[in-house]
Each structure stands twice: as C-alpha cells, then as structure tokens.
Amino acid sequence: MLKKNVIINFVGFLLILEGIFMWVGIPFSLYYNDNDIWVLFFTGLLTSLLGLVLFLSTKNKDKEVRKREGYIVVSIGWIVMSIFGAIPFVIHGSIPSYTDAFFETMSGFTTTGASILNDIESLPHGLLFWRSMTQWLGGMGMIVLSLAILPILGIGGMQLFVAEVPGPTKDKIHPRVRETAVRLWGIYVLLTAAEIVLLYIGGMTFFDAICHSFTTMATGGFSTKQASIAYYQSPFIHYVIIFFMISAGANFTIHYHILHGRFANVKRNEEFKFYITIIFFFAVLIAAVLFFSNYGNLEVSFRDSLFQVVSMITTTGYVTADYEVWGTFLLLLFVLFLFIGGCAGSTGGGIKIVRHLLLFKNSFLELRRLIHPRAVIPVRYNNHSVSQDIISNVLAFFLFYIFIFILGSLVMSLMGLDFMSAIGSVATSLGNVGPAVGSVGPTDNFAHIPSAGKWFLSFLMLLGRLELFTILVISSPAFWKS
Amino acid sequence: MLKKNVIINFVGFLLILEGIFMWVGIPFSLYYNDNDIWVLFFTGLLTSLLGLVLFLSTKNKDKEVRKREGYIVVSIGWIVMSIFGAIPFVIHGSIPSYTDAFFETMSGFTTTGASILNDIESLPHGLLFWRSMTQWLGGMGMIVLSLAILPILGIGGMQLFVAEVPGPTKDKIHPRVRETAVRLWGIYVLLTAAEIVLLYIGGMTFFDAICHSFTTMATGGFSTKQASIAYYQSPFIHYVIIFFMISAGANFTIHYHILHGRFANVKRNEEFKFYITIIFFFAVLIAAVLFFSNYGNLEVSFRDSLFQVVSMITTTGYVTADYEVWGTFLLLLFVLFLFIGGCAGSTGGGIKIVRHLLLFKNSFLELRRLIHPRAVIPVRYNNHSVSQDIISNVLAFFLFYIFIFILGSLVMSLMGLDFMSAIGSVATSLGNVGPAVGSVGPTDNFAHIPSAGKWFLSFLMLLGRLELFTILVISSPAFWKS
Numbered sequence: 008m009l010k011k012n013v014i015i016n017f018v019g020f021l022l023i024l025e026g027i028f029m030w031v032g033i034p035f036s037l038y039y040n041d042n043d044i045w046v047l048f049f050t051g052l053l054t055s056l057l058g059l060v061l062f063l064s065t066k067n068k069d070k071e072v073r074k075r076e077g078y079i080v081v082s083i084g085w086i087v088m089s090i091f092g093a094i095p096f097v098i099h100g101s102i103p104s105y106t107d108a109f110f111e112t113m114s115g116f117t118t119t120g121a122s123i124l125n126d127i128e129s130l131p132h133g134l135l136f137w138r139s140m141t142q143w144l145g146g147m148g149m150i151v152l153s154l155a156i157l158p159i160l161g162i163g164g165m166q167l168f169v170a171e172v173p174g175p176t177k178d179k180i181h182p183r184v185r186e187t188a189v190r191l192w193g194i195y196v197l198l199t200a201a202e203i204v205l206l207y208i209g210g211m212t213f214f215d216a217i218c219h220s221f222t223t224m225a226t227g228g229f230s231t232k233q234a235s236i237a238y239y240q241s242p243f244i245h246y247v248i249i250f251f252m253i254s255a256g257a258n259f260t261i262h263y264h265i266l267h268g269r270f271a272n273v274k275r276n277e278e279f280k281f282y283i284t285i286i287f288f289f290a291v292l293i294a295a296v297l298f299f300s301n302y303g304n305l306e307v308s309f310r311d312s313l314f315q316v317v318s319m320i321t322t323t324g325y326v327t328a329d330y331e332v333w334g335t336f337l338l339l340l341f342v343l344f345l346f347i348g349g350c351a352g353s354t355g356g357g358i359k360i361v362r363h364l365l366l367f368k369n370s371f372l373e374l375r376r377l378i379h380p381r382a383v384i385p386v387r388y389n390n391h392s393v394s395q396d397i398i399s400n401v402l403a404f405f406l407f408y409i410f411i412f413i414l415g416s417l418v419m420s421l422m423g424l425d426f427m428s429a430i431g432s433v434a435t436s437l438g439n440v441g442p443a444v445g446s447v448g449p450t451d452n453f454a455h456i457p458s459a460g461k462w463f464l465s466f467l468m469l470l471g472r473l474e475l476f477t478i479l480v481i482s483s484p485a486f487w488k489s
Numbered sequence: 490m491l492k493k494n495v496i497i498n499f500v501g502f503l504l505i506l507e508g509i510f511m512w513v514g515i516p517f518s519l520y521y522n523d524n525d526i527w528v529l530f531f532t533g534l535l536t537s538l539l540g541l542v543l544f545l546s547t548k549n550k551d552k553e554v555r556k557r558e559g560y561i562v563v564s565i566g567w568i569v570m571s572i573f574g575a576i577p578f579v580i581h582g583s584i585p586s587y588t589d590a591f592f593e594t595m596s597g598f599t600t601t602g603a604s605i606l607n608d609i610e611s612l613p614h615g616l617l618f619w620r621s622m623t624q625w626l627g628g629m630g631m632i633v634l635s636l637a638i639l640p641i642l643g644i645g646g647m648q649l650f651v652a653e654v655p656g657p658t659k660d661k662i663h664p665r666v667r668e669t670a671v672r673l674w675g676i677y678v679l680l681t682a683a684e685i686v687l688l689y690i691g692g693m694t695f696f697d698a699i700c701h702s703f704t705t706m707a708t709g710g711f712s713t714k715q716a717s718i719a720y721y722q723s724p725f726i727h728y729v730i731i732f733f734m735i736s737a738g739a740n741f742t743i744h745y746h747i748l749h750g751r752f753a754n755v756k757r758n759e760e761f762k763f764y765i766t767i768i769f770f771f772a773v774l775i776a777a778v779l780f781f782s783n784y785g786n787l788e789v790s791f792r793d794s795l796f797q798v799v800s801m802i803t804t805t806g807y808v809t810a811d812y813e814v815w816g817t818f819l820l821l822l823f824v825l826f827l828f829i830g831g832c833a834g835s836t837g838g839g840i841k842i843v844r845h846l847l848l849f850k851n852s853f854l855e856l857r858r859l860i861h862p863r864a865v866i867p868v869r870y871n872n873h874s875v876s877q878d879i880i881s882n883v884l885a886f887f888l889f890y891i892f893i894f895i896l897g898s899l900v901m902s903l904m905g906l907d908f909m910s911a912i913g914s915v916a917t918s919l920g921n922v923g924p925a926v927g928s929v930g931p932t933d934n935f936a937h938i939p940s941a942g943k944w945f946l947s948f949l950m951l952l953g954r955l956e957l958f959t960i961l962v963i964s965s966p967a968f969w970k971s
Binding site (some may be wrong): 369 | 546855
C-alpha cells in the first residue's frame with residue numbers, strides 16, 4: 008500500500024522551502040527599485056502557507072520511505088515546484104501566459120535553460136533572481152537525487168559510483184541520505200560562492216555574478232542577458248565560466264575527494280578521465296577547424312570552441328558564439344553533443360558519460376565474446392567487474408532515450424516544426440541542455456513553439472531530468488499492481 | 490593457423506560462377522542487337538579462367554571450414570565479386586570511371602540499389618541484365634549467409650530462428666549448409682519465376698519482368714528505368730511488386746513452412762507478425778495523411794503509401810512517389826524507415842525486425858526488473874526464453890550500428906554533403922536500402938558524391954550487408970591473435 012502521508016508530507020515540505028526561497032531575491036528588487044516586490048512576497052508567503060497546511064495535515068509522520076514512495080516523491084517534487092514557481096511571472100505580467108511561465112520554470116528546475124523570453128533584460132531583478140534560483144535549486148535537487156536516491160532505486164547504472172562515496176546501501180532510503188546530501192551541498196555552495204567572487208572580480212555586477220554562478224553550477228544556462236554570455240567580452244569571464252561548467256558537469260564525489268586530498272580516487276575514476284578527454288579532444292578539433300577557416304586568432308578560436316563544447320557537453324547551454332554558422336561538420340557534432348550529457352552524480356543532464364563509457368566497453372567486448380564464445384568476459388569499470396544486470400539496465404536506458412527522442416521528434420514535427428527544429432527541440436529538452444539547432448538554435452528561443460509543444464517539451468525536460476525510468480516506472484501497470 | 494587454401498579455393502569457386510553468370514545476359518544483347526556482347530563474353534571468360542586457376546592451385550582440398558575462415562571467406566566473397574563485377578561496365582564505357590562502376594556493383598551485390606547512373610535506359614541490355622543479376626546473386630548469397638553461416642558465427646541473434654529450420658547446429662560450417670541453402674534457393678528461384686510471369690502479364694516486357702523480379706526478390710531495387718517503378722502506371726504491376734517485396738523481406742523459412750503447409754509455425758513466428766503489423770500500420774497512417782491532404786483518391790493514397798513503406802522497410806528502394814514532398818512528419822518517418830530493415834533470414838538489410846523486437850521487449854522488461862529487482866525476468870521470443878548472451882549481442886549490434894551511422898555521417902559531411910544528405914546517404918548505405926533524403930532522395934542518385942565518398946559508402950554497404958560484426962571481428966586485434 009502506498010503511504011500517501013509520506014508523499015503529502017514531502018510536498019508540503021517542498022512548498023514551504025519554495026515559498027521562502029522566493030523571498031531571497033526581494034532585496035535586489037528593493038535595491039534596484041523594481042515593481043515585483045509584493046508579487047514575490049505574497050506568492051512566496053501563500054506558497055509557504057499552503058505547504059505548511061499540507062505538512063501539518065499529515066498526522067502520522069512515517070519516516071520510512073520505501074522505493075515505491077521514492078519514485079512518486081521524486082516525480083511529484085519537480086512538478087509541484089514548477090507549478091508554483093511559475094506563478095510570480097504570471098501575476099507580475101512579465102510572462103503573461105501560464106503555459107510560457109510553466110515552460111520557463113520547468114526549464115529552470117530541470118536545469119535545462121530553454122527560454123521563451125524575448126527581452127530578458129526587461130524583467131525586474133527579483134524575478135530574474137528567482138529564475139536563476141529555480142536552476143540552482145534544481146541542481147541541488149539533482150545532487151541528492153542522483154547520488155542518494157536513484158542508486159537505491161537501481162536506475163541506469165547509478166549504483167556504480169555510490170560505492171565510491173559514503174552513502175546509503177540498503178533498500179530503505181532514509182538513514183544516510185541526509186548525511187550524503189548535506190556534505191555534497193556544502194561543496195555545491197562552496198563552488199557557487201567561489202564563482203560569484205571570480206565573476207565579480209571579472210567585472211560582472213554583484214547581481215549578475217550571483218545569477219550566473221547559480222545557473223553555471225546547476226548546468227542550467229539561464230542568463231540575465233538576452234545575448235547570454237556573449238554579452239560579456241571579457242576572456243577572463245569566459246574562462247571562469249568554462250572552469251565552473253566543467254566542475255558542475257563532473258561527479259560531485261570527485262570534488263569531495265579533491266577536497267579531502269584523495270587524488271588517487273580521482274585519477275582512478277574512469278568517467279572523469281573520459282569526460283575531460285572528450286571535452287579537450289573536441290575543443291581542440293573544433294578550434295583547429297575554426298582557426299584554419301580564418302575564424303579568428305588562435306586564442307579566440309580555442310576559447311569559442313572550448314566554451315561551446317563545454318557548455319553543450321555539460322548541458323549548461325550558455326552561448327558565446329553561434330555554432331550554427333560553423334558548417335555542416337561542426338553542426339553535426341553539436342547535434343551529437345546534445346546526446347552526451349555530463350557525468351553521473353553531477354548537475355548535468357543527458358545520457359551521461361558513464362553510460363556511454365559502459366556501452367562502449369560492452370560493445371567492444373562483444374567482439375571478443377564472439378571470438379571466444381565460451382569465455383565469460385565482464386565489463387570492468389574503475390577496476391571492478393560490472394554485473395550484467397547493470398549493463399542491461401544502462402542499455403535499456405539508452406534505448407528508451409533514443410525511442411523517446413524519435414517519438415518526440417515526430418510529435419514536434421506534427422506541431423509544424425521543420426526537421427532540424429523538431430529533432431533539436433526534443434534532443435535539447437530531453438538532455439536538459441537549452442539551445443539546439445534550427446529555429447531553436449543558440450541565437451533563438453522557444454517563444455514561437457505552439458502551446459501544446461511547450462507543454463510537451465516541458466514533459467520531456469522532466470523525463471530527461473528524472474533519468475527516464477522514474478517516470479517510466481510510475482507509468483507502468485506493474486508498478487501499481489504490486 | 491588460418492587455412493589459406495580454404496579461402497583461395499572459395500574465391501576461385503566464386504569467380505568461376507561470376508564469370509559464367511556474366512554470360513547469362515548475352516542472349517538479350519543478341520536479341521536487341523546491342524554492342525556489349527563481346528565485353529560480357531570476354532570479361533566473363535577471363536574471370537572464370539582466373540577463378541579456375543585459383544581453384545586448381547589449391548592442392549589440399551580441406552573440406553572443414555572453421556569459424557575463423559568463415560569470417561574471412563564471407564567478407565572477401567562480397568569484395569571479390571564487386572571488384573570483378575564492375576569490370577564490364579568500365580570496358581564497355583557505359584560507366585567510364587572504375588570508382589563509379591565499383592560503387593554500382595557493390596550496391597548491386599549488397600542489394601542496396603543506390604545508383605550513380607543518370608540515364609539508365611541508355612545502357613545495353615546485357616549490362617542492364619548483369620546489373621540486375623548482381624542483386625539477385627547478392628540475395629542468394631544473403632540467404633545462405635544469414636540462415637546457414639551467421640548463426641554459427643553467433644552474430645546478432647541469428648541463432649534465434651535457426652532452431653526453426655533444418656540446419657547446421659555445430660561449430661563446423663560444412664555439413665548441412667549445402668542442404669539448407671539448396672532448399673531455400675529453390676524457394677527464391679520459385680518466387681522469382683512467379684513474379685516474372687505476373688509482371689509479364691501486367692504488361693512489362695519479358696526483359697524488364699526478369700530484371701525487376703531479380704531485384705525485387707533480392708530487395709535490391711535496381712530498375713531498368715531511370716524513373717524506377719514510377720515509369721509504370723499500372724496498379725497491377727505496383728501491387729505485384731508490393732507482394733513480392735513483402736515476401737522477399739520475410740524470413741525465407743516462413744516460405745518454407747508455408748510451402749509445407751505448416752501454418753502453425755507461421756502463426757507462431759513473432760517477427761513475421763510484427764513485420765506485417767508495422768508495414769500495415771504505417772501504410773494506413775501515411776495513406777490517411779496523404780488522403781486528407783488531398784493527395785489523390787483513396788486507392789492512390791493507399792497504394793503510393795503502401796508501396797513506399799514496403800519498399801523502404803524491406804530495404805528494396807523502388808520508388809513510385811517522392812516522399813520528400815510529403816511534409817516534415819512523413820519525411821521523419823521515412824528517415825526512420827532507413828533504420829528498420831527486413832526480417833532476419835530474408836534478403837533485406839538494415840537492423841532487422843527481430844532485433845527491434847528483442848530490444849523493445851528487453852527494454853520494457855527492464856521496468857519490471859526495476860520494480861522486482863530479485864526476480865529473473867528473461868525475454869521470451871516464439872515461446873522460448875532468450876539467453877542474456879543473445880540479448881547482449883543484439884544490443885551491441887544496435888549500438889555499433891548507431892555509432893557507425895554517426896561516424897559515417899561526420900565523414901560524409903566532411904565531403905561537402907549537407908546535413909540531410911550526409912545522414913541520409915550513410916543510413917541508406919548501411920541499411921542497404923537505396924534512396925534516402927536530401928540530395929540522395931528518391932528522385933536523385935549518387936552520381937554527384939565525391940569519389941572518396943563513393944568508396945566510403947561502398948564500404949558501409951558491405952559493412953551493413955555483412956551484419957557489421959563480420960567485418961568488425963576481422964578488424965579486431967583479438968581475431969588475429971587467437
């Protein structure tokens with residue numbers, strides 16, 4: 008039997024937090040004399056109060072969350088946050104349509120970064136701050152989800168790196184989740200603070216430095232500028248953001264090890280090495296193509312290449328240059344980047360590096376298995392044998408991802424999008440990236456997508472953010488029967 | 490140690506046959522008074538003589554072919570046939586460039602059907618006949634390959650349906666291969682003969698009826714007309730070809746069962762049922778779209794839809810209508826069709842229905858496995874449990890297919906092709922289909938592709954035709970070490 012109390016209790020708790028976080032941007036609106044102060048104050052207050060009512064309405068505080076509730080709580084969490092998070096934009100009138108506001112907020116909480124705003128700078132500072140905050144909170148949610156909850160649910164190879172970090176190992180979710188989460192959130196906050204300081208030194212206003220640090224560390228990609236990071240000319244700012252995007256796209260247990268001086272663990276981590284390798288491989292390759300096609304000097308070619316590669320692979324989605332004008336070969340590469348994704352246990356979305364690595368290894372081992380049909384040849388990852396169950400789950404994840412991508416593209420083509428825009432909008436939503444190709448390219452936005460399409464893409468963002476299986480399991484009849 | 494004798498012996502045998510088959514079209518050239526008689530005669534003679542020399546040069550007639558030789562013999566077979574098969578076109582001058590002639594011939598033997606000819610009707614009848622013959626022979630090769638050789642090599646789930654047909658089960662290839670092959674070739678010849686009669690009745694010349702029957706049954710798609718089957722207005726001809734394309738794309742053991750009245754076996758075959766279901770599902774869906782967009786009357790909408798769907802899914806590649814002008818939604822569907830493929834054990838190429846079916850089943854079972862982590866839930870196919878080894882191999886096949894498709898598209902984009910043409914040319918070559926999208930769409934051809942691109946696409950056709958693994962295994966260091 009489903010423990011409804013646990014779920015209601017959790018939703019109440021989330022809403023209380025959400026309401027409080029809405030207030031955090033109010034000081035900026037006061038400072039800049041904006042007109043969104045009361046909107047944020049009252050929406051925040053009412054959201055918190057509603058949360059409090061829900062929280063208190065559940066008498067039996069059952070602390071034991073099982074897998075079944077885990078699935079539901081995770082899925083409902085993101086939805087509820089987006090439903091309420093969208094309200095201030097609508098009441099203030101800066102995003103009059105609730106569809107648009109919901110799309111923008113879901114894009115925030117899922118750290119996607121796809122926007123429907125045509126004039127970002129016209130928004131008051133409190134709302135801009137809240138918009139960046141949705142991503143930062145989404146990133147926080149993702150850390151606890153991917154490092155503490157999904158591994159227990161057994162989803163998509165997430166068990167693999169849990170062994171590396173002090174964390175829960177039993178079927179019950181509660182005991183050590185909080186401990187792990189707090190530890191990793193500490194790192195998240197620390198890195199955010201460091202970036203704020205550096206961006207401020209680099210010449211951003213304090214407000215912009217905070218907002219961009221929030222959305223960098225969440226691999227979100229919302230900017231306070233319509234032109235995204237291209238607004239800033241400073242190479243220093245670009246490199247700072249590149250560094251923090253790479254950090255945010257890495258498994259947070261890596262940072263934990265680095266902070267504790269355990270560099271052997273970092274060196275042994277195959278996913279991290281592969282992640283760094285592909286980033287620099289593609290950055291150099293693309294820089295070479297740009298340089299030899301007279302794009303600019305070597306530094307500019309490298310910086311623009313590196314920034315765009317890192318932004319796409321980490322699924323951040325910031326833009327300093329328009330890769331759509333770089334020719335078919337590079338365009339194809341950037342479409343591919345939509346399918347890579349950050350490391351598992353990062354705030355990045357997408358398929359994830361570790362899954363690609365496992366699939367790659369398994370496929371090549373299959374050749375050896377064909378030659379030696381009687382030998383048992385397991386995949387090895389970080390010096391451990393990986394069970395066939397995990398490989399099977401990772402493969403199923405990959406196939407569902409492709410299947411949903413295809414189905415989604417067909418749906419978007421029915422909404423009137425052309426070929427490139429249809430596949431691009433779906434790939435970028437599912438991968439939680441932000442920009443794509445076609446009419447939703449790096450210099451465009453999602454305002455022109457029909458309403459039904461916005462709801463559909465919002466759903467894909469959620470599906471991708473929750474590693475597909477969370478939603479798929481809930482949607483399966485077997486889940487409700489058992 | 491590799492038995493070189495076996496390989497040389499086999500190549501000699503193939504060349505003797507190829508030379509003899511080159512002569513078969515000569516009577517038509519005599520009848521139509523064409524100028525390619527001596528070209529075919531002498532090329533055929535010299536090819537056969539060279540083959541005879543190779544065949545006789547191997548003293549020790551070792552009858553025992555092991556897996557290692559199996560891999561090499563299969564790969565070399567298709568290459569040698571194409572190298573020699575291209576010669577008559579060049580000597581005659583109708584295809585002056587050897588690159589073009591090799592592309593055309595590889596496209597023939599792999600039953601792809603992609604052509605570089607801009608004026609097919611200008612070719613003499615003997616060469617046109619030889620061109621169709623390459624596909625028919627390729628189809629014959631494929632039947633013995635997929636039903637007798639690949640299952641023993643353990644490639645891509647091919648073991649699965651072998652149990653259904655009297656065939657070899659041991660590690661040694663020789664004993665019952667010949668028996669199985671002869672039986673299934675009988676069916677192939679029978680169906681070809683039946684189609685010739687029906688197309689002749691439908692109004693084709695005897696020559697065109699033979700050529701089109703050859704390329705239908707091979708799911709090849711070479712036509713003797715530049716306009717492909719669109720040249721013929723007769724609905725009867727269209728429906729006859731649809732019927733035989735469907736037959737050619739089905740597992741030939743199905744025909745064997747039907748001929749022996751074992752309909753229970755046919756009804757039990759999940760791949761066949763799935764194959765028929767998706768064909769009619771998409772045919773009806775697309776017909777509806779066409780009809781409601783005022784494409785034509787109901788019969789024309791249905792016929793054009795069914796013909797194109799069957800042609801693409803069976804990987805034949807005939808054309809009676811240009812699907813590129815049917816809008817983005819249908820265009821996306823036709824791009825997808827490039828990745829479906831016929832049934833295993835048919836002459837069709839591509840990923841194959843059975844693999845999609847197994848992947849589909851395994852992915853959905855994964856949801857149940859997540860909910861019941863301790864239960865062992867195997868995939869079932871035709872009422873049997875499928876071993877995890879086979880699933881793993883099928884998954885590896887799928888991933889290699891996608892990986893090669895991506896890499897190939899990048900290569901073709903470097904050759905100057907635009908996005909759609911790059912992905913289309915690679916998908917259609919790898920899937921042995923024929924037409925694609927972009928500049929290699931159903932009303933275009935491959936003449937404009939740069940030379941390097943033609944060699945590369947020829948390689949992809951071979952790779953796809955030999956179910957990837959044959960070539961991949963040979964390319965792996967482990968194969969040569971053991």
